[in-house]
Amino acid sequence: MDLYSFPPIAAVLDGAYTLLMALAGLLDPLIGVTSAAAAIVLVTVIVRAVLIPTAVSMAKGEQVRARLAPKLQALRQRHRDNPERLQRELAKLYADEGTSPLAGCLPMLVQAPVVGVIYALFILPSVNGHANALLTETLGGVPLGSSLAGEAVHGTLGWPDALVFGGVILLIALIAEVTRRVLRPPVPPAATAAAAAGQAGKPGTPATSGPAGALAAPGVARALGFLPYATAVVAVFVPLAAGLYLVVTVAWTLVQRMVLRRRFPLPEPPAAPQPAAGAAP
Template identity: 35%
Template structure:
């Protein structure tokens, strides 16, 4: 057995064990509840990075007047401006990439769930996790399977409908919040010559709608991975509202 296969097998046993522990409370949906609990644990572990990202965002906001002064000072020298901005970030101990770390650290957990519920065998054994369900929807199925098995208003289709409503609500909350943040800041950066960076204006307009892309993810990945996305996205909305208030 390869190292990756061993890791996937160990993770499968962990999820099954956790599901067995909480089965008296959640019954047939114990595996789905275990995935939600696993997601919450991952987010708790990543929370220090999220707090650091929030501090970094506040620090970057505080640096904007100094960056504007550097932009004016080195208006005719883009390379000198780039170095000056990097030196400023280093001096103030501010990392432009700190906001990416919480999301990057969650990718392995998402990949584990996606792999587990996309394969009929794990470590040479039948994948028993595929027999678990969230109400009427198998955790290894996708929205297309639900549509083919009973349509939008079939038992599995209604489960997905509930997830879509929840994700849409969280996405709308994030959309409103992003619009408010962008309205109180200067979202359009300028190049060293004072002109707007090409393409940044269009990106700024699209940015508030990015949270709605989660709906596409929920529709195309296995239901178990979709549960991870829904739980993590909801956690992020609450966490960011608290950290960036």
């Protein structure tokens, strides 16, 4: 059975589709053939604005996890041979702090159905039994329902289409690079020094000791820093309409995280110990 044809889901998709096309109709006298693309941008902004409270909750959860990371690391080291005791101590720590290890996860679950509805409107040829006119609309002459990979496979990719697709993908990649530089997790100096000396990962040497926990290990941090580029890769294969959604989403996410990081800053990692006077370099 097609999940999208299930009556409740089909009704939700139809309502979202009607709203999107109505917005496109309102914008058409102002911007003409790009009205559907503008409607996608507008709907994405509206959805992300509605979800601001969940973003605030995620930022608070990130701050709490960063603050508790040293204590969590210490507990794991102390009770590494006693898993049951470790679980009890972790549960007690979270209870004492008035939080839980799932803090920050629930907001992501709230966003999931919204993102799913928007994405479905970009890929389905029909919605609730009628043709999806959204996919026949264009941006720069490129149908919103087409993809860079699809046109390349079918041999229909021309320079005008390639420029539009390339512009969208390049913009996502540029935002990803800014995100990687601005929002990289803090790396404790001690962890950096240990990694440089080849000591990270040795028995008895914790990978990190700073507020970012295990995720702040230099190698892991570098790997995570390139995850934003995955969105640019996804944009190669999804319809152009979804690419527009991704552009607005990654841009909104970057600005929103920068603002919330200032409002809920992460603790600074502890400074690296200074060598004793007269010690050999």
